[in-house]
Amino acid sequence: MSREEVGSGQLAVRLGEEGAALRQAQAGLRRLQAREQLFGRLLASVNALLWAYDWQTRQMLYLSPGYERIFGRPAGALPDALADWLACVHPDDRDYVLGSLGEVLDKGAIERREYRIVRGDGQLRWLSDKCYCGDPDEDGRARIIVGLAEDITERRQLESELQRLASIDGLTHSSNRRHFFECAQRELQLARQYGTPLAFLLLDIDNFKRINDTHGHQVGDQVLQRLADCCVTTLRGGDLFGRIGGEEFAALFPRCRLEQALPIAERLQRSIGALGFAAGGETLRITVSQGLVGLEPDDADLGALYARADAAMYQAKRQGRNRIVRL
Template sequence: MVNNKQKDAPHAQWPEAAQTLIALMHAQGEVARLSEREQLISSLLVSVNAVLWAFNWETRQVLYVSPAYERIFGRSAGLLLADYNQWRDSIYPDDLEYAEQSLAEVLRKGAVEDREYRIIAADGQVRWLSDKCFINRQDEPGQPVIIVGIAEDITDKKHMETELQRLATTDVLTQSSNRRHFFECAHREFAEARRHGSPLAFLLLDIDDFKLINDSYGHPEGDNVLQRIAECGRGSLRRGDLFGRIGGEEFAAVFPGCAPDMAVQVAERLQQEIQRLRFNHDGQAFSITVSQGLTNLTEADESLDSLFARADAAMYEAKRQGKNRIIAA
């Protein structure tokens, strides 16, 4: 007689074998899923146009850098991982001190999200980065200080900001400061002069008979006259002087730190350069003149408005006296 236990013994092992097989199948499935996740993460990192990085603060070693590093910096990721100085050497020299100091700030703050600095890519192109970073804190004491971050290329954004700033502060026709920007800067210079007791001069300039120029030669030629006047202003004034178009045919200048006698010399130099200008419209040559009003900061002046008013009055006095002259008040 066959023992039922002995007869069923081989079959009794099936559940255990099945469980092992199922476990192996699950393990293989998990490995496959992990592989799929790794491939997905890898593809995501390749497609992200930002540099993800990890840095050991104590050993000064870059532990990880994402594929975008080579696209943005144009440099080898392998060299960076081997030598942290590859990062330092790529930073625009004027921004290196800030980049290093702001990175160190993360030790105190825990995170720094407003870092912006320039790099020089391998092709020589200067690019702007927005580089956010924070400490990956470890609960266990004695663990290394790891800083992780993400650096985005914001070069296009910076160029757009620069262009918007230029448009907001520049007279489109003459490329000089527009009225608003000129007076913003002039108020700052006035405050500085009053604070430090330093000299300051204010100049107003108006083109003589400008309406006649427009009527005789057309508005395009009048625009050309305005542009040439602006060129004379940029070429005749000193470094640090302000110059702008504040009205149709009216320009203004501020000379910080300029004593009265020097201010007269600058105004005369500008007058002479304008007198040398020559124009030609359909074979008809003509020249232009300007009237200038010049004044200097006094102890009684409490605002820029008083200087502007005196310069304006002096300029109209130059008009009354026959134009093409400088009147100092």
């Protein structure tokens, strides 16, 4: 075989090898592109946002397609700097978001941080972020923070609604016993801490069993509902009010002395007495007995305050009902 033939054969082999390598590289590129497209479709289909941020340059390196859907802003408005990102965060949550980024650098990761954003259309949305740091650079400093932000607005709304339902009385829509006493306990602690006055009121509908027995529970329920509405509109804005059982209600007056609370209780007495209920072709009127007390130095806890108000209320019952007794 001649030298020329040997050289041509070797060249053909090399070209074949290079062609095979090229075809293999092209196939690998197609697989990579297919994976990238699949990954992109997955990111676009979930209600979440993948992001990457360079801590040193303060630049956003990547935002997945979910940004447009979650933030309600066009792709052309993608933030490339931290200031642009923070501009989308609710003003009350910006310090928390910025501080938590620094915390990721210290801890390496944060499992969950929740904050609010304001969409381009003005809607308020809740996000939950899981974020972590990439590997340190050659100087040993972590630079890249990567996060996955999920829109949890519906979950937060559901939690808020469940919490609201757990804290209100289903019939009167005022605070239930547990919620009222939790709030009252906090106010008592504040009064003790700052030395401010506090007044506590118990209110019980007179002869309520007779109303139910004579006119039925439907009228009885109406009495409870309208009395609660009357109390809410009569009390001051910062006062607490709730139904604590049956036909018994309670109110707490923060930063209010006993002598200041008495005119409020008297106003309640008049407003409730003016209510009229249609029952069996006649107009039904109701009265209430009230027990009013102020916070004393020897009141060890809310239970002591409640016990004195309860005693005052039953004293009002014994004295003929439809009156206020203060102790």
